[in-house]
Amino acid sequence: MIQLYNVYKTYNNTPALVDISFIIKKGAFVFVTGPSGAGKSTLLKLLYRWENYDRGQVLVNGTNVGKIKFNRLWKLRRKIGVVFQDYKLLQRKTILENVAFVLEIVGADKKTIRFKAWEALKNVGLSHKKDAYPMELSGGEQQRVAIARALVNNPKILLADEPTGNLDPELASEILHLFEQANNEGTTVVFATHSQIILQEGNHAVITLKQGKIVDTRVVV
Amino acid sequence: MRTLKTTITNIKSNKQLFFASVGTITIALSILGLFLFVYINLNSVLSFWNDQVQLIVYLEDEVSMHEKKKLEKMVSSHSEVESFDFVSREKAWKNFQAMFSEKSAFLKGMGFNPLPASFNLKIKPTPNRLEKIRTLAEQMKQLPGVESVEYGEEWISRFEGFIILMRVFLLALGALLSLGAVLIISNTVKLSISSRKDEIELMLLSGGTPGFIQLPFFLEGILHGLLGAVVSLALMKSIHLYVVNQFQGAIETFGRSMDFQFIPFPLIMTIVMASILVGWLGSFFSLHQFLGVYKKL
Incomplete structure (x- = not known):
């Protein structure tokens, strides 16, 4: 599903990712971890082509994302x-x-929009607050809305960039559970976090980055 | 439908700016329109005068009957001549005396008739009438028995020169004001885009097509242009009606068949279309600039 081969990325001559290679299979759940500035966010941005890489190859669902033209990125x-x-x-x-x-x-047509949006909110336990504005919700609730929004189109891949970074451990665990639920339904999940608690709680594969390089991997059998 | 809804929401959230921008375009177009109005009417004055232009062929005093007959034959059979009058020396003198009857004492004191006989030629109305008069005048001048020809060439040429100058001025003014309008609209749309930056980023992230993202902003720019044009044309029409009410009587004494003309329909359509194009260009530039950042990523 996701394949990276010798990928390099620099920002103003500062290396952000160095020689990154890995394969994530369809339906997998993978944590990407490492300290701040290790390159976790950059790595995710390469996958949805918010950033492009300098060298190497990134394939998502068989497509070389570096070669996609702006007008076709959608x-x-x-x-x-x-x-x-x-x-x-x-x-x-x-x-x-x-x-x-x-x-x-x-x-999508109006009927589908109404039904699917409501269902997505129900799945994250927020259908009763559908008319509330984001400002009126707690951090955990807002993140649940963001997850509902990310999942509403039934994406093949779900990327999360520190989704529990602003939340207390209990809420973080709740959020992780939502990602696992999506994974159980077949979505490939790449979850970037620097939280050790989250890493220990979820028994998933881990890619550890440090200064833009992969320094460790944990494979789940 | 969604595009229109988004456009209206965009405009609502930047209401003041939108109206300020439409107002500026209205003023710019009205300035252009006023000059156009003056130009069109001057042009119609010119064509009115053009219609009045006669080619007067003065004959030599010693013209022979044979020469006169030959000239008459040539004039009557010429394809460009609609009609002609022969004014004999005596008739010319009588006309002159009638015209200046209050100076009759002085005229009576003159012991001779100084006026030449003439053919007054009316030329068929064709688009290049003046040019034809010019050619015919040149031909006539060469003929035996013709003393001189006259058709007020100098002032017509001068007036034509003025009209050409006015045309160049209008084009330059139009180009300059259009450029200004593009910049104004581009800035307004840019602010509209900035205020919806989060939304646009989310659209880009969630797989919105470029058309889906850009269309509401294009429509906003086009609306700027369209509204500016419509308001300024309405303003021009009111000015036109006012001028007609106040001055039609005066112009009728000047030329009976003349009236103040409004900008003709094809030109109105051109103004509206050009204004829409200007609006589209304004939004195109700001969208190009904004999305350019994301294209480079």
């Missing part, structure tokens, strides 16, 4: 759901509208 991104540490919820919209927005973007 095809790649519709297969990928992304969850951010800062949630990226639209403050002017209700949480139902926030989730529905992604369905509007892909051109």
